[in-house]
Amino acid sequence: MPHPDAEAMAENDTRGARLRREVIHRHAWPVRLTHWINALTIFIMVGSGLNIFNAHPRLYWGQAGADFDKPFLALKAFPDWLTLPSYLDLADARHWHFFFAWVLVVNGVLYLAWSLWRRHIQRDLWPTAADIRSVPRSIADHLRLRHPKGEAAKRYNVLQRLAYLGLLALAVGMVVTGLCMSPGFDAFAPWLVAGLGGRQSARTLHFLFAFTIVLFIAVHLIEVLLAGPLNEVRSMITGRYAVPPEDE
Amino acid sequence: MIITRRQALIGGVAGSGLLLTGCSRIFQADALTDSASFQRVLAVAQSWTRATQRLLLADGEMAREYKPSDISPHFKANGTLDPGGDDYERHVAEGFVNWRLQIDGMVAHPLSLSVADLRRLPSRSQITRHDCVEGWSAIGGWTGVPLALLLRAAGVRAGARYVMFYCADNLDGEPAKGGEQSPGQYYESIGLADAMHPQTLIAYDMNGKPLDVAHGAPLRLRVERQLGYKMAKYVQHIQVVSDFRTIYGGKGGYWEDNGYQWYAGI
Numbered sequence: 001m002p003h004p005d006a007e008a009m010a011e012n013d014t015r016g017a018r019l020r021r022e023v024i025h026r027h028a029w030p031v032r033l034t035h036w037i038n039a040l041t042i043f044i045m046v047g048s049g050l051n052i053f054n055a056h057p058r059l060y061w062g063q064a065g066a067d068f069d070k071p072f073l074a075l076k077a078f079p080d081w082l083t084l085p086s087y088l089d090l091a092d093a094r095h096w097h098f099f100f101a102w103v104l105v106v107n108g109v110l111y112l113a114w115s116l117w118r119r120h121i122q123r124d125l126w127p128t129a130a131d132i133r134s135v136p137r138s139i140a141d142h143l144r145l146r147h148p149k150g151e152a153a154k155r156y157n158v159l160q161r162l163a164y165l166g167l168l169a170l171a172v173g174m175v176v177t178g179l180c181m182s183p184g185f186d187a188f189a190p191w192l193v194a195g196l197g198g199r200q201s202a203r204t205l206h207f208l209f210a211f212t213i214v215l216f217i218a219v220h221l222i223e224v225l226l227a228g229p230l231n232e233v234r235s236m237i238t239g240r241y242a243v244p245p246e247d248e
Numbered sequence: 249m250i251i252t253r254r255q256a257l258i259g260g261v262a263g264s265g266l267l268l269t270g271c272s273r274i275f276q277a278d279a280l281t282d283s284a285s286f287q288r289v290l291a292v293a294q295s296w297t298r299a300t301q302r303l304l305l306a307d308g309e310m311a312r313e314y315k316p317s318d319i320s321p322h323f324k325a326n327g328t329l330d331p332g333g334d335d336y337e338r339h340v341a342e343g344f345v346n347w348r349l350q351i352d353g354m355v356a357h358p359l360s361l362s363v364a365d366l367r368r369l370p371s372r373s374q375i376t377r378h379d380c381v382e383g384w385s386a387i388g389g390w391t392g393v394p395l396a397l398l399l400r401a402a403g404v405r406a407g408a409r410y411v412m413f414y415c416a417d418n419l420d421g422e423p424a425k426g427g428e429q430s431p432g433q434y435y436e437s438i439g440l441a442d443a444m445h446p447q448t449l450i451a452y453d454m455n456g457k458p459l460d461v462a463h464g465a466p467l468r469l470r471v472e473r474q475l476g477y478k479m480a481k482y483v484q485h486i487q488v489v490s491d492f493r494t495i496y497g498g499k500g501g502y503w504e505d506n507g508y509q510w511y512a513g514i
Contacts, residue, residue: 184513
């Protein structure tokens with residue numbers, strides 16, 4: 001190639017003095033692959049979940065609850081354009097939901113197994129003592145939209161670590177509360193259903209956890225935009241991440 | 249690339265909104281939903297779910313039973329609330345004394361039993377939670393004859409796999425469920441494992457009183473480890489079969505013929 005671009009030159013430059021941008025291998029392929037499978041699956045789960053919810057848009061606390069019982073939360077049906085398919089259809093929404101629930105679970109189990117084996121969770125996600133001490137400063141930095149640069153940008157900051165761990169906990173919570181709505185599963189593990197407060201409580205928690213995941217996605221996308229969308233998205237596709245240089 | 253806070257917020261909210269909300273269009277999901285081959289792909293999950301639950305419930309696990317104080321003050325009735333028609337109304341007027349439950353198909357001794365006959369047989373009472381596919385639940389007390397007892401009396405022949413239940417009601421559908429629905433005779437089917445489960449009853453009493461019309465008088469099925477739509481009301485005829493593909497829509501039940509899962513443990 002007669003005219004290699006500046007970035008490629010910088011990558012190949014080992015002397016470092018004229019290095020404008022350092023490129024590191026940020027995300028391992030199992031993380032990238034499971035991330036994108038999740039990204040697709042989560043939209044299908046939210047869309048079909050809202051369609052299922054619309055068949056009875058009221059939430060209760062306890063084992064039982066129907067039209068004549070006091071709701072925990074009574075909502076209106078979500079608009080069709082939010083749902084999958086884009087018209088009320090409990091039968092088809094359930095087919096979508098229960099197929100992609102399997103995809104989500106298999107993908108999640110593979111991610112967890114790999115992440116624990118290669119110590120991704122222990123090393124990259126679990127906050128260190130220094131991380132915990134830096135929480136107030138990290139919150140202030142996030143609010144001022146100041147993103148880590150240089151060495152600090154090569155690792156997840158403490159709010160990222162907590163958010164990703166929280167998302168993992170939410171995902172486990174989604175699966176458990178989802179299973180607890182199943183009458184078959186309930187005969188297998190009635191103690192788990194009771195522990196959550198009952199079948200209708202599990203349904204309510206399933207909805208609230210899903211809502212929290214949607215909030216996570218909104219904040220996640222905003223942070224991607226703020227941190228430099230091209231670099232961030234590329235790093236999640238190819239794994240290569242250009243480290244933002246330290247301030248002069 | 250410099251992005252202001254305002255641009256980022258607008259972009260983020262718009263972007264996530266677009267992604268979240270437009271997914272039906274982005275993925276052409278409505279067209280996929282209608283495609284028969286894609287439906288076959290999605291249906292694969294049903295067999296995974298059924299196989300997994302069969303494994304979890306291999307020891308005949310019992311559905312949880314509740315205390316009398318847990319009984320829902322108002323048990324929602326769904327689907328057909330009154331089958332109507334001359335025949336059914338005559339049965340109501342007669343107090344169901346001439347109602348017969350026919351048991352035939354792959355059995356050694358076909359049976360025809362009145363409600364009074366059933367009431368003289370050993371019974372089981374249970375207070376269980378009824379979970380509707382729409383999402384709601386209600387707790388009720390049921391008394392009836394274990395189906396296993398009836399099937400043993402009739403003598404299920406080798407090769408039998410399913411038990412069919414034919415009902416006195418025609419259902420037009422249920423608006424809350426949405427989707428395309430077609431009217432038809434209500435019927436259902438369950439596998440032999442569920443049919444022989446001790447909590448599977450042909451129930452005649454609800455909360456200590458004879459079943460009322462809205463809840464399936466005079467006889468209804470209880471299959472406690474599956475969803476409400478499996479629990480056929482107004483049952484007149486039980487048939488033991490090896491295959492249900494030639495019966496009505498071929499999917500094993502009214503709601504199954506309208507797109508719902510045959511295995512409704514989830």
